[in-house]
Amino acid sequence: MTPQTRKNDQNGTVPAHTPRLRLKAKAPHGGYVDGAWWPHSDDLAGELPDLLAVLSVRLGRIDRVSYRLGAWANAPRKLTTGGRAVRLDGYRLQPRNTIEVRGLDDDRDRLILLVIPPRTDPDDAHTTMMAAAQSDNGATIDGLLMISPQDRDRRAEAATAQQRWQSEGETVARPEVAQVAG
Template sequence: MTQRDSTATTASRHPSPPDYTPRLRLKPKAAPTGFVDGAWWPHSDDLQAELPDLLAVLSVRLGRIERVMYHLGEWAVAPAKATVGDRVVRLDGYVSQPVDTLAVRGLNRTQCLLLVIPPATGAEQAHRAMMAAAAPDSRLPIAQLLSMGGQ
């Protein structure tokens, strides 16, 4: 019997960690309440640059990420697919996707809908909106969550 290298096994089971911790708040993993599952405050409007760290964190909850859906008017031009780590993720922009949201879907059809806080939002306002969106009992609509953040 040959001895296995435990570091290789561990690395192949877990997605690569993010380079930078994304500014993200999620509701506790439980029965969904409200419109969104949490909030994300990206550093820029470059979706392809922002996704790797976000998806590394979300893959813990959703498993392997298959698809990201976004509103076309909110991001700089994004390709139809992005390579994130060792996998290809489909990026789909729609005009019908609710404004200020990002939907992330895992291979097993689990999904997370995030409120997207505009990158230029001030820290205090972004924090208020993120905390409200991630509150376990929050049922607030997108517009009201963003107005809490001063948007």
Template sequence: MARQQTSTDSGHRHDGPHDGPDNTPRLRLKRKAPANGHVDGAWWPHSEDLPVELPDLLSVLSIRLGGVARVTYNLNEWTEAPRKMLVNERFVKLDGYQRQPANTIGVLDNLGNQLLLLVVPSRTDADLAHAITMAAAAPDNTSTVDSLLSTGS
């Protein structure tokens, strides 16, 4: 299978296949419809290493968004990340903020449309993580991030 390389501006490279992600992201999105609720879905990453996790996530999200231009994240929840990464032959700007709502990540396309995803902490129990992601993606769900994370506890 042909491999595609993704890299950060620091020269760090990540390999991924042309036709899909190496590790299918654990992701659930609400249907593409008028937005309601606090989040557009949930993502349960495998680690807290954003540069490793993003290429596969953005490959999947690009199907809905088209080209991804920018990702916003909470600086306190991820290991150090570069300011931009090359993913799917496009540079994506990574903006970490202290004030980014906890347990969320924003993904913006080239037209300014945004998906706000609940980030389920990587160390969450599998059954609980599944319940949280399913609840966050329910079409009529309007729960807050804190409320979703307490699902099943």
């Protein structure tokens, strides 16, 4: 099912379905990404019209979108949205889980968005989106995708269990060594 956009007399189009998106403030910020987007599906052509309608408020007219080849099920070379053609460029070297959205002034009008996989747990997606939108967050793409509280808790439990196993193993091994030596 492809989302439909409605015509808006002032700015071209407005989204029919508000995209799940968080952006950093426009002021200077740290980190690789400018925010995060959580699409509903892996159909790029179906997901982009609503996203671009929202991003055009910040970027103005959008000229092109770059994405990682093979990351999307449906990715044509061009997309017409809001009565304008937008180039879609797939690259093998595009960082995984990102898209780059460019306005007409490539040097100034661009956003790099972390793309959260569509089937991500809602709590994990929300946590990741909020972290990616923090102006002072300089985390990498991989770091942002592994930031969920559940993942942190699982890793902490695994580390604790590993430490406990190692300490109990040493306690058991020492008496055996002492008995053999004595």
